[in-house]
Amino acid sequence: MEKKDTRAEIIARGTEMISLQGYNATGIDAILKKAGVPKGSFYHYFGSKEDFGLAVIDHFAERYDQRLDTFLKDDEVTPLSRVRNYLESGLARLTQNQCTKGCLIGNLGQELADQNERFRARLDEIFQSWKECFAVCLREAQSTGELAADMDAGVVAGFILSGWEGAILRSKVMRSPQPLQDFIDTIFATVLKKP
Amino acid sequence: MEKKDTRAEIIARGTEMISLQGYNATGIDAILKKAGVPKGSFYHYFGSKEDFGLAVIDHFAERYDQRLDTFLKDDEVTPLSRVRNYLESGLARLTQNQCTKGCLIGNLGQELADQNERFRARLDEIFQSWKECFAVCLREAQSTGELAADMDAGVVAGFILSGWEGAILRSKVMRSPQPLQDFIDTIFATVLKKP
Numbered sequence: 001m002e003k004k005d006t007r008a009e010i011i012a013r014g015t016e017m018i019s020l021q022g023y024n025a026t027g028i029d030a031i032l033k034k035a036g037v038p039k040g041s042f043y044h045y046f047g048s049k050e051d052f053g054l055a056v057i058d059h060f061a062e063r064y065d066q067r068l069d070t071f072l073k074d075d076e077v078t079p080l081s082r083v084r085n086y087l088e089s090g091l092a093r094l095t096q097n098q099c100t101k102g103c104l105i106g107n108l109g110q111e112l113a114d115q116n117e118r119f120r121a122r123l124d125e126i127f128q129s130w131k132e133c134f135a136v137c138l139r140e141a142q143s144t145g146e147l148a149a150d151m152d153a154g155v156v157a158g159f160i161l162s163g164w165e166g167a168i169l170r171s172k173v174m175r176s177p178q179p180l181q182d183f184i185d186t187i188f189a190t191v192l193k194k195p
Numbered sequence: 196m197e198k199k200d201t202r203a204e205i206i207a208r209g210t211e212m213i214s215l216q217g218y219n220a221t222g223i224d225a226i227l228k229k230a231g232v233p234k235g236s237f238y239h240y241f242g243s244k245e246d247f248g249l250a251v252i253d254h255f256a257e258r259y260d261q262r263l264d265t266f267l268k269d270d271e272v273t274p275l276s277r278v279r280n281y282l283e284s285g286l287a288r289l290t291q292n293q294c295t296k297g298c299l300i301g302n303l304g305q306e307l308a309d310q311n312e313r314f315r316a317r318l319d320e321i322f323q324s325w326k327e328c329f330a331v332c333l334r335e336a337q338s339t340g341e342l343a344a345d346m347d348a349g350v351v352a353g354f355i356l357s358g359w360e361g362a363i364l365r366s367k368v369m370r371s372p373q374p375l376q377d378f379i380d381t382i383f384a385t386v387l388k389k390p
Contacts, residue, residue: 020309024220100309106361109368110305114215114295124368158365159358159381162374166301166361170353173304173319179357186354191385 007045009035011059014052019101022111023053023119053108054122060104061126068130072137079141080192083134084184087164091180094171102172106165131157148195156191163187202240204230206254209247214296217306218248218314248303249317255299256321263325267332274336275387278329279379282359286375289366297367301360326352336387343390351386358382 013034017026028042028049046052071086101107105126112119134157141147163183170179208229212221223237223244241247266281296302300321307314329352336342358378365374 022217022219022306024217102305102308106364107305109364110297110302111217113297113367113370120368120370124370127365127368155377155381158374158377162361162365162378163354163358164361165364166357166359169301169304169360169364170322170357172308173315173322175308175315175319179353182350182353183357186350186386191381 006035006037006041010037010042010045010052011056015056015060015104018053018056019104019107023108024111028052050116050118053119057105057108057119057122057126061129064105064126065129068133072133078146079137079144080146080188080194082137083141083160083192084188087180087184087187090164090168091177091184094168094180095177099171099175099177102168103165106168110169127161131161134160146194147192159191160187201230201232201236205232205237205240205247206251210251210255210299213248213251214299214302218303219306223247245311245313248314252300252303252314252317252321256324259300259321260324263328267328273341274332274339275341275389277332278336278355278387279383282375282379282382285359285363286372286379289363289375290372294366294370294372297363298360301363305364322356326356328352329355341389342387354386355382 010031014026014031017031017034029039032039032042042052046055068086071089072082074082074085077085105123108119109123109127113123114120131154135153138147138151138153138157142149142151142153164180167179167183171177205226209221209226212226212229224234227234227237237247241250263281266284267277269277269280272280300318303314304318304322308318309315326349330348333342333346333348333352337344337346337348342348359375362374362378366372
């Protein structure tokens with residue numbers, strides 16, 4: 001493999017393993033074995049396990065930003081439908097994964113926020129940027145009259161992000177997509193109800 | 196120490212350490228050291244690390260049930276005020292802890308639901324029982340006219356639990372109680388608005 005491909009392969013296998021078992025429990029040797037990369041070559045690609053963890057987070061966040069753009073900037077549907085389509089697609093994905101894995105950023109936030117300030121600060125940035133994506137969409141819904149103008153779009157965006165992360169956690173623990181479905185039904189019947 | 200006290204001490208120190216760094220990263224030796232208990236005596240009290248983990252969860256759940264009862268069965272205030280008092284007290288506690296630790300059940304659910312079926316099943320039971328505590332309170336609010344009768348109390352109870360767990364996670368990552376405050380403000384202005 002090319003050096004670039006090897007790095008990408010280590011990140012891909014590492015992302016999978018960290019998603020399933022967390023950061024602390026994922027050993028470098030086990031990742032290299034899965035990636036089919038010789039032991040000892042890890043430090044050609046990453047300065048430390050921490051640097052590797054941050055690279056995994058960056059890679060995930062990049063792909064996730066694409067996903068958010070796909071749904072929340074889809075100008076062929078109304079702003080509120082964009083939010084609904086994003087949430088429905090998340091529900092479908094989680095169902096396909098038998099409700100395992102959850103959200104990598106949520107998982108790592110839960111595991112590492114108290115342990116490692118570099119991780120915490122980076123995860124915080126990502127959550128803030130996701131919240132802002134929702135807020136932009138909600139403000140557009142307000143400008144087109146889909147939502148009441150007096151709603152604080154930033155606060156509600158944070159409320160959606162919290163509720164969604166919590167519903168993903170509960171789905172993982174229940175092994176059922178029901179909490180995500182309940183979240184979608186409730187949020188559109190109440191907080192995001194058309195005026 | 197008496198045998199019973201020693202066991203309680205190991206559970207107390209273990210709960211603290213697991214709250215801060217997770218289950219997998221918490222070693223038995225480190226817990227015994229903190230508890231001032233000689234190495235090797237662990238297996239007098241617990242059959243395995245897993246049994247110990249489940250004992251930590253049970254102990255936490257017992258104390259938490261008391262806490263839920265204190266607030267949600269407080270018949271000196273209206274049902275909706277009970278929910279508000281519970282959430283406000285959670286906000287105060289998290290603020291006192293500088294937004295660290297989060298919720299032990301949420302943390303362990305995030306970390307272990309995909310890894311260990313005994314843990315997952317026990318954590319699921321606890322979440323279900325918490326959800327039911329909220330649902331009972333919401334149904335009482337419906338019967339007294341504080342909430343609309345056509346609301347599905349079970350679904351909304353799950354929505355509150357999801358949103359609260361997610362807000363705790365976000366507070367931990369942000370190092371700010373703002374997500375909890377936003378959750379409280381939004382839920383009472385929308386989903387739990389008096390009819």
